[in-house]
Amino acid sequence: MRIRVSPVRRLAGRVAVPGDKSISHRAALFGALARGRTEITGYLEGEDCLATLKAVRALGAEVTRKGPGHYFVDGAGLDGLTEPEDVVDCGNSGTSARLLVGVLAGQPFWTVLTGDESLRRRPMDRVAEPLRRMGATVVGRREGSRLPLAVRGARPLRALSYASPVASAQVKTALLLAGLWADGPVTVREPAPSRDHTERMLAGFGARLAVTPDGVTLTPGAPLAGQPVAVPGDISSAAFFLVAGALVPDGEVTVAHVGTNPTRTGVLEALAAMGATVRPEAVSGTGSAAEPAADLVVRGGALRGTEIGGTLIPRLIDEVPVLAVAAALAEGGTEIRDAAELRVKESDRIRAVAGELGKMGARVTERPDGLRIEGPTRLRGAVVTSGGDHRMAMALVIAGLLADGETVVEDTDCIATSFPGFLTAVNDLAGFPAARADA
Ligand code: S3P
Numbered sequence: 001m002r003i004r005v006s007p008v009r010r011l012a013g014r015v016a017v018p019g020d021k022s023i024s025h026r027a028a029l030f031g032a033l034a035r036g037r038t039e040i041t042g043y044l045e046g047e048d049c050l051a052t053l054k055a056v057r058a059l060g061a062e063v064t065r066k067g068p069g070h071y072f073v074d075g076a077g078l079d080g081l082t083e084p085e086d087v088v089d090c091g092n093s094g095t096s097a098r099l100l101v102g103v104l105a106g107q108p109f110w111t112v113l114t115g116d117e118s119l120r121r122r123p124m125d126r127v128a129e130p131l132r133r134m135g136a137t138v139v140g141r142r143e144g145s146r147l148p149l150a151v152r153g154a155r156p157l158r159a160l161s162y163a164s165p166v167a168s169a170q171v172k173t174a175l176l177l178a179g180l181w182a183d184g185p186v187t188v189r190e191p192a193p194s195r196d197h198t199e200r201m202l203a204g205f206g207a208r209l210a211v212t213p214d215g216v217t218l219t220p221g222a223p224l225a226g227q228p229v230a231v232p233g234d235i236s237s238a239a240f241f242l243v244a245g246a247l248v249p250d251g252e253v254t255v256a257h258v259g260t261n262p263t264r265t266g267v268l269e270a271l272a273a274m275g276a277t278v279r280p281e282a283v284s285g286t287g288s289a290a291e292p293a294a295d296l297v298v299r300g301g302a303l304r305g306t307e308i309g310g311t312l313i314p315r316l317i318d319e320v321p322v323l324a325v326a327a328a329l330a331e332g333g334t335e336i337r338d339a340a341e342l343r344v345k346e347s348d349r350i351r352a353v354a355g356e357l358g359k360m361g362a363r364v365t366e367r368p369d370g371l372r373i374e375g376p377t378r379l380r381g382a383v384v385t386s387g388g389d390h391r392m393a394m395a396l397v398i399a400g401l402l403a404d405g406e407t408v409v410e411d412t413d414c415i416a417t418s419f420p421g422f423l424t425a426v427n428d429l430a431g432f433p434a435a436r437a438d439a
Helices: 021-033 047-058 094-104 117-121 125-133 169-179 197-204 235-247 266-273 310-315 317-329 340-344 349-359 390-401 413-417 422-430
Strands: 002-005 013-016 037-041 062-067 070-074 110-114 137-140 146-152 160-163 186-189 208-212 215-219 252-259 277-286 291-299 332-336 363-367 370-375 383-385 407-410 435-438
Touching (some): 002 390, 021 037, 021 047, 021 169, 021 197, 125 137, 125 169, 160 169, 169 186, 169 197, 235 266, 235 291, 235 317, 235 390, 235 422, 266 277, 317 332, 317 349, 317 370, 340 349, 349 363, 390 435
Antiparallel strands (some): 037 070, 062 070, 208 215, 332 370
């Protein structure tokens, strides 16, 4: 599918975004490992999180859909998972694959995991290598570093104290989950704090977790008990409207009930540094997951360039493509550094941003670990492609709304991995069909 985008002069109104992707994956997976029922509301019914539901079903958990985003997961308990009959396909979802490898490391059976073309290119050694140290067998393509991977777990696994070379919540979570079947504590340290949904939610399920300046430690032995989980809206999806709302001079955009966990709010800090005002309203915590949420209200105005790097990067890593759109239109230069991780996301997002926004006239220089963007530019409509990356597709649609003339974004089916309903939300705010699907 391709999307034709017309420029907008005004964006106004209130939109809801679907449930948080990271929290949804964890609710399904932890629910499958718990005894009893986990009732999930606000679950993200995008392809990535549906892949996790399918995987936990294949491993023996019972999943019942009660309504839109509303699921019961009746868990198998820590000793109850069973060998899947077939290969487990994680589709485009790195979170499904990496978190599952951690779980499978502790299971006394074989499982084979695979994924789509993009996921089969992404590095898995970051989880496979420490899990091997714990005693699991993980074999696969490229010396066991790429999907398909076959995992034969061991029980008990060995305790581990691990300093991860990357700030990655997927690595941290995979190792802590494997720790549930270890013979002693598992500690993970990171070069910078990554999102902490696992720490919050797994503790709520009953796991013994300690967070200290020296890392996160899971001490095995405690059973997990099913919990209600109310998933707030995904700030990574909200970011598209926060950027668009900040750049369109006229109007005010409210994104309702967005998760505002401080390990995820880097995009708000970057926008504030660029001169945008994003006001939180109706602040709340949600359910047992103890995840804060708020309505986010943004008003349009002139933005200026900024510097984004260091510990801010893991707190806005998925928002860089759309922040690059903001930077292209902002007054002055923007430097994004310490973000080499962008090269191993659903696509090489450093190359993709430079190449595709470049086609629209943006002045973007690729750096090994980031981007230099000179603004302001008047973006011009062009034919661009997502390269199969959902966040690139949506960032380019936002760029199209702010450009002169028509923009055509190709290869946009991938939007369904994280944000079904994206076009409807765009058009609701525009007040006319500014972005139209065109098969
Ligand atoms: C995620 C962690 C991040 C993020 C991804 C979701 C998670 O990846 O980019 O979209 O749910 O744990 P890394 O752990 O690779 O940084």
